[in-house]
Amino acid sequence: MSQATELAAAAGSTDPRVGLRAVLALRRLLERLEVVQVDNARRQGWSWQEIADALEVSRQAVHKKHAGRPAVPGNREA
Amino acid sequence: MFERFTDRARVVVHRAIEEARVEGRRPVGTEHLLLALLADGDALAGRVLADAGAVNADLRARIARHTRSGVSGLGEADAAALREIGIDLTAIVARIEESFGPDALREAAPAPRRRWGLRRHDGGRFSPRAKKVLELSLREALRLRHRHIGTEHILLGLLREGSGLGALVLTEAGLHLDDLRRRVETAVRAAA
Numbered sequence: 532m533s534q535a536t537e538l539a540a541a542a543g544s545t546d547p548r549v550g551l552r553a554v555l556a557l558r559r560l561l562e563r564l565e566v567v568q569v570d571n572a573r574r575q576g577w578s579w580q581e582i583a584d585a586l587e588v589s590r591q592a593v594h595k596k597h598a599g600r601p602a603v604p605g606n607r608e609a
Numbered sequence: 610m611f612e613r614f615t616d617r618a619r620v621v622v623h624r625a626i627e628e629a630r631v632e633g634r635r636p637v638g639t640e641h642l643l644l645a646l647l648a649d650g651d652a653l654a655g656r657v658l659a660d661a662g663a664v665n666a667d668l669r670a671r672i673a674r675h676t677r678s679g680v681s682g683l684g685e686a687d688a689a690a691l692r693e694i695g696i697d698l699t700a701i702v703a704r705i706e707e708s709f710g711p712d713a714l715r716e717a718a719p720a721p722r723r724r725w726g727l728r729r730h731d732g733g734r735f736s737p738r739a740k741k742v743l744e745l746s747l748r749e750a751l752r753l754r755h756r757h758i759g760t761e762h763i764l765l766g767l768l769r770e771g772s773g774l775g776a777l778v779l780t781e782a783g784l785h786l787d788d789l790r791r792r793v794e795t796a797v798r799a800a801a
Contacts, residue, residue: 549690549693550694552686552690552693553690553691553693553694555687555690556683556686556687556688556690556691557691557694557696559682559683559687560681560683560687560691560696560698560701562719563681563682563683563714563717563718563719564701564705564714564717565719566717566718566719567705567709567713567714567717570717571709596720599720600720
């Protein structure tokens with residue numbers, strides 16, 4: 532195996548399976564990070580509109596995705 | 610289908626639903642039914658399981674090993690795939706936990722994508738195997754000519770289904786499903 536192909540195998544594989552698997556893992560990570568950050572924003576009193584603006588999506592989209600979860604405990608006055 | 614369930618059997622079903630809810634895994638699985646059966650040590654199923662050597666904490670740990678997906682909530686295969694493109698998942702987990710506390714990422718389970726026509730809060734849905742266990746519990750009751758469905762019938766259903774996570778951890782713990790079935794039937798006859 533040449534040095535170039537070794538490098539390709541190690542870093543950015545051209546095998547679609549490897550690349551797509553990384554995309555899937557990244558999406559799973561992204562979904563979790565979004566939950567953590569949206570909950571944090573809500574705890575700090577951010578409105579759905581503010582969160583939507585920060586994520587560059589519509590308010591409806593962010594509300595539909597996250598409003599169904601039980602309210603996060605925090606220091607926000609209810 | 611729960612009309613014939615005894616109070617104890619109903620409690621088992623409710624407890625299984627609760628176990629699944631706490632775990633954040635939506636459908637109730639055979640493992641949740643097993644944990645619920647183990648929880649009632651006075652009921653027939655709980656007694657038989659304990660007598661056969663089933664230890665609640667041990668089985669719970671075994672179930673966790675099968676279902677747990679690490680501190681990140683992602684599996685080892687995900688971590689490896691991310692490494693492949695230069696992302697160190699443990700570093701991300703460390704940062705998030707630093708800010709938001711232990712298990713912050715693991716507990717941040719995204720809601721499963723909803724399909725049209727499904728109710729939004731459908732807590733208490735059962736996995737196909739768990740459903741099968743409950744159906745088989747009815748069949749076991751009929752076979753034994755019992756008019757009610759008790760914890761013992763749920764356990765018999767779980768053993769008869771035989772291939773869910775509940776049955777798997779029992780086998781792993783060194784219990785034999787056939788032996789358990791015989792024990793239940795003996796206990797049923799003794800109680801009759």
